[in-house]
Amino acid sequence: MSTYSFxxxxxxxxxVTGIVDLGYGSANADEGITITMGxxxxxxxxxxxxxxxxxxxxxxxxxxxxxxxxxxxxxxKLSLVYNAQSLSSAxxxxxxxxxxNKASGDLGTARSVAFQKQPDHSNAKVGNxxxxxFDCGKIDEVLGEF
Numbered sequence: 719m720s721t722y723s724f725x726x727x728x729x730x731x732x733x734v735t736g737i738v739d740l741g742y743g744s745a746n747a748d749e750g751i752t753i754t755m756g757x758x759x760x761x762x763x764x765x766x767x768x769x770x771x772x773x774x775x776x777x778x779x780x781x782x783x784x785x786x787x788x789x790x791x792x793x794x795k796l797s798l799v800y801n802a803q804s805l806s807s808a809x810x811x812x813x814x815x816x817x818x819n820k821a822s823g824d825l826g827t828a829r830s831v832a833f834q835k836q837p838d839h840s841n842a843k844v845g846n847x848x849x850x851x852f853d854c855g856k857i858d859e860v861l862g863e864f
Contacts, residue, residue: 720864724750726821729784731831731852733813735802738795741817745790747847751817753826753857755780778856782815782828788845796850800833815852823862830855 729741729751740751756779763771786792803809813831818824834851 721821722864723821726819727751727817728820729815729817731796731799731813731815733799733803733831734809735799738792738799740784740792740815744792745787747785747787749783749785749847749849751785752783753780753817753828753859754783755857778858780828780854780857781834782817782826782831782852782854782857784850784852786848786850788848790848793848796833797836800836803833811853811855813852815854819862822864824860825862826857826859828852828854828857 724746725742727741727750729739729744731738731740740746757775757777759775759777761773761775763773765771803813811830811832815826815828815831817826831852831854834853837848837850839848840846
C-alpha cells in the first residue's frame with residue numbers, strides 16, 4: 719500500500735529578491751499547494767459529417783496557489799518579496815517556483831512567475847488562512863509514482 723504525506727512536499731519561490739521556502743514546514747494550511755493549468759491542451763472540433771479534428775495548444779500558463787496559516791512567518795517573507803519586486807519591472811515576473819514530492823517523484827516547475835496580487839487579509843474571531851496566488855508563464859509537470 720502506498721502512502722501520501724505532505725511531509726514529503728518541498729517547494730520554493732526563487733527570484734531576484736532571494737528564495738522563500740513554501741513547502742512542508744512553512745505552516746501550510748490543509749489546502750497546501752495547488753498547481754492549476756490555465757487552459758485546455760486540446761480543442762476538438764466536430765465536422766458536419768461527424769469527423770473530428772484535434773488542435774494542440776502550445777500554452778503552458780497557469781497559476782500556483784499556496785495556502786498558509788495566518789500565523790505562518792512565510793506570509794511576512796512573501797509580503798516583503800512582493801513589495802520589493804513591485805518597485806521595478808526588471809524584478810517583476812522573473813521568479814521560478816519548484817514543487818517536489820520526494821516520495822513519489824512528482825515535480826512541478828513554473829517559470830516567468832509573478833505575484834497575482836497582495837492576498838486578501840482578514841482579522842476575525844478565529845485565525846484564518848492566507849492564499850498567495852502566482853501567475854505562471856510556463857508550467858512543466860511530471861507526476862511520479864507511489
